Amino acid sequence: MHNITALLNARLILGDEIVDDKILLFDTKIIDIVDDIMLSNSDEIEIIDAKGAYVSAGFIDLHIHGSGGADVMDATHQALEILSTTLLQTGTTSFLATTMTMSTQAIDNALQNIQNYSSKVTGANIIGIHLEGPFINVSKHGAQDKNYVQTPNFELIKNYMSEVKMITLAPEVEGAEDFVKQMTKMYPHIILSIGHSDTSYDKALESFTWGISHVTHLFNAMPSYHHRKPGLVGAVFDSDVSCDIIADLVHTHPSTLSLTHKLKGDKLILITDAMRAGCMKCGSYDLGGRKVEVSEGKALLEDGTLAGSVLKMNEALLNMSKHTDMHLIELVNAVTSIPAKRLDIKKGELKIGYDADIVVFDENFSIISTIINGEVKYTCSDF
Secondary structure (H helix, E strand, C coil), X not given: CCCEEEEECCEEEECCEEECCCEEEECCEEEEXXXXXXXXXXXXXXXXXXXXXXXXXXXXXXXXXXXXXXXXHHCCHHHHHHHHHHHHXXXXXXXXXXXXXXXXXXXXXXXXXXXXXHHHCCCCEEEEEEEECCCCCHHXXXXXXXXXXXXXXXXXXXXXXXXXXXXXXXXXXXXXXXXXXXXXXXXXXXXXXXXXXXXXXXXXXXXXXXXXXXXXXXXXXXXXXXXXXXXXHHHHHXXXXXXXXXXXXXXXXXXXXXXXXXXXXXXXXXXXXXXXCCCCCCXXXXXXXXXEEEECCEEEECCCCECCEXXXXXXXXXXXXXXXXXXHHHXXXXXXXXXXXXXXXXXXXXXXXXXXXXXXXXXXXXXEEEEECCEEEEECCCC
């Protein structure tokens, strides 16, 4: 039996309120939130003193390629383990292992590796696969290798349908409409998202009727919003689809972050889109076989194209808190309950029966402690 833990002296972020003077009880799941515990039973209960820090459900990243020097496309158990454990210091407790546009064999190797080893990592939970490409528009390939772009092809992913949770694609490419409608009908649990796309405003709105319900890294790898051609960005603002954004102040200007929050509200999710240089020193790295130079918080290909990010999830929260009028509860929801509801998983909230994935952090979003399935996996050395 898993020991019961009591988390005391915390500012608990619960739904739409911050609650003081309550005690969070959990084992592998959240057991209860109570006013007091019988300290005579304290030998059976492990105590964690939060010392007045904030406590929320663990952060969920829908879009991350790598960190700590490892990348999902390395297709090894070790790479997934490094990524999983590195993310603990950022407060991320669950993530979608995100692939990218490479050869069919390389993608299959990565998918098979995730299928084999996702349940064996010891840090943040791998809760599925995000297939970013190769079903994208060559004209908006960004840091993805355009030589490996292909039309939507169910055969590529048919062996991994229980693991795939999200697919980023361009709705305007040949075969996309049939693919989206087939996926929506057969696998309604999979989030279909527009990204790396040159789609028009009207085509984007039409694709939402097929079953697309999300947009990947809004503003990046898509046409800019123009007053005569509002494009995909305009379609997002005029509909109730959810979207995610890279709040690193490199991919998006502070004003853009603020506007997006005002227009999308609880449909906005924060992601990192981090590559292997996340949580690492500046220098040379690779992304999908292409050389990337990382310096001053930017990851760039040799031609100057942005190549993913080195953003940490807690930094994204700090950036949004500084540059938008989002309050703390909204910020936390954008990386917990909102992505969890999109994935239909019992995570992302400190609710009875939900998974005990918990993060303790200070007012600057510095991570003090990260708890996975009720087990403390990371504690800041200063705490």
